[in-house]
Amino acid sequence: MGFYHELLRIPMSNSISDENIPHGFRVGMGLVGLGLAGSHHIDAVRRLGFVDVLAVASSQPERIRGKAGRYCIPKIYGSYEELAVDPDVHVVHVTTPNYLHRPAILAALRHRKHIICDKPLATTAAEAVALLRAAEAAGVVHAVTFAYRGNPLVQEARSRIAKQGIGPVRFIHGAYLQDWLLEETAYSWRLDRDKGGPSCALADIGSHWCDLAEHMTGLRIESVLADLTTAVPIRHRPLRERQTFFNSDEVDRTPVNVESEDLASVLVRFNNGAKGCFSVGQVCAGHKNDLWIEVNGATASLRWDRTRHEELWIGHRHQANEVLPKDPSLLDANAQQFSCLPGGVPEGYSDPLFHILEDIYARIVGRGNSQDGPPSAFATFEDGFRINCIVDAMIKSHNDGGVWTKVDTSRNYRAV
Numbered sequence: 001m002g003f004y005h006e007l008l009r010i011p012m013s014n015s016i017s018d019e020n021i022p023h024g025f026r027v028g029m030g031l032v033g034l035g036l037a038g039s040h041h042i043d044a045v046r047r048l049g050f051v052d053v054l055a056v057a058s059s060q061p062e063r064i065r066g067k068a069g070r071y072c073i074p075k076i077y078g079s080y081e082e083l084a085v086d087p088d089v090h091v092v093h094v095t096t097p098n099y100l101h102r103p104a105i106l107a108a109l110r111h112r113k114h115i116i117c118d119k120p121l122a123t124t125a126a127e128a129v130a131l132l133r134a135a136e137a138a139g140v141v142h143a144v145t146f147a148y149r150g151n152p153l154v155q156e157a158r159s160r161i162a163k164q165g166i167g168p169v170r171f172i173h174g175a176y177l178q179d180w181l182l183e184e185t186a187y188s189w190r191l192d193r194d195k196g197g198p199s200c201a202l203a204d205i206g207s208h209w210c211d212l213a214e215h216m217t218g219l220r221i222e223s224v225l226a227d228l229t230t231a232v233p234i235r236h237r238p239l240r241e242r243q244t245f246f247n248s249d250e251v252d253r254t255p256v257n258v259e260s261e262d263l264a265s266v267l268v269r270f271n272n273g274a275k276g277c278f279s280v281g282q283v284c285a286g287h288k289n290d291l292w293i294e295v296n297g298a299t300a301s302l303r304w305d306r307t308r309h310e311e312l313w314i315g316h317r318h319q320a321n322e323v324l325p326k327d328p329s330l331l332d333a334n335a336q337q338f339s340c341l342p343g344g345v346p347e348g349y350s351d352p353l354f355h356i357l358e359d360i361y362a363r364i365v366g367r368g369n370s371q372d373g374p375p376s377a378f379a380t381f382e383d384g385f386r387i388n389c390i391v392d393a394m395i396k397s398h399n400d401g402g403v404w405t406k407v408d409t410s411r412n413y414r415a416v
Helices: 002-008 036-048 061-070 080-085 098-109 125-138 152-162 201-217 351-364 381-399
Strands: 027-032 051-057 075-077 091-094 114-118 142-145 169-177 221-229 234-238 253-257 263-270 275-281 290-297 301-305 311-315 322-325
Touching (some): 027 036, 051 080, 061 075, 098 114, 152 311, 169 201
Parallel strands (some): 169 275
Antiparallel strands (some): 301 311, 311 322
């Protein structure tokens, strides 16, 4: 990334480049969970240039030995406790199913390791606040990878809204739709409440939308009214676990009752009086991974669509609407650091995660969040706790009959 920023003369005050990392400086990284998300984390940290992927932990070490070998990971541990003890590991990434986040994080925090956790932070707000308190007590950098924050045009929208470029925000709306759970034979641990928690679609993809709404606007969701649906209440689970998003042709299956939602619509109220609504669904045919969010202000509107992630739509009343392309020379200084390629050269799906991890590691090595640079964009455990509180409030709203429910972020949750 340093090469392109030097080429484009983009400020790097919150980034890491070859010029501000001492020769021979290395950071050791350990990974708990080597699935699809873990693979992207490995790719992203290696692009930083000074992070060594030293270890991976799995309850079935023999099962991942071949994959660890392909990724040239020298150490394989049979538990996250063993990995946490390794003195060469400075940062632990947790990319396991949701129910393992809490014990894996706590094990690492006992040894004061910096923590980077896949979203959602926890299965409930009570779990999340316990992790937040533990991370604060340990005095380490803690982060949740809401990776869509790392898109340069998301950051452009954030900068424009912060500078009152669209006037006071009045309305925020959008959706996140997928179709991978459309059929009865589709199954994932996310549907198992013991592993995924009490929510499926809202925790999995609704969390992304809520985080974007708050991050882009700087506003906070104060109350919600939710309608949750389990469109496919009985699914036929394959006897052998399969990777999420990929179909299984296994004939031997067992029927299971599903309680978690695969479809939901939510009304929201924000702390400035703005209103909003969004829908999430994982049973919407033809929608592979369609996320969009629109912010309507008093003078203009902004819309970002993940399927057209290199564009930011800008709506006007008295002039033609605009489409701003991803071109660093056209972006606000705060957004430029999230674009590592020149205009006209498309960035890939993994690049936003790389930008977020670069931001996190800048903080870890003590070079992030300087007074002269843009504010850090990554989500902390505080943000992760907030999103867990929002999801919990949506579940409560639905269970209480579809009523407005306040989002409780008071931290007054019973210890778990």
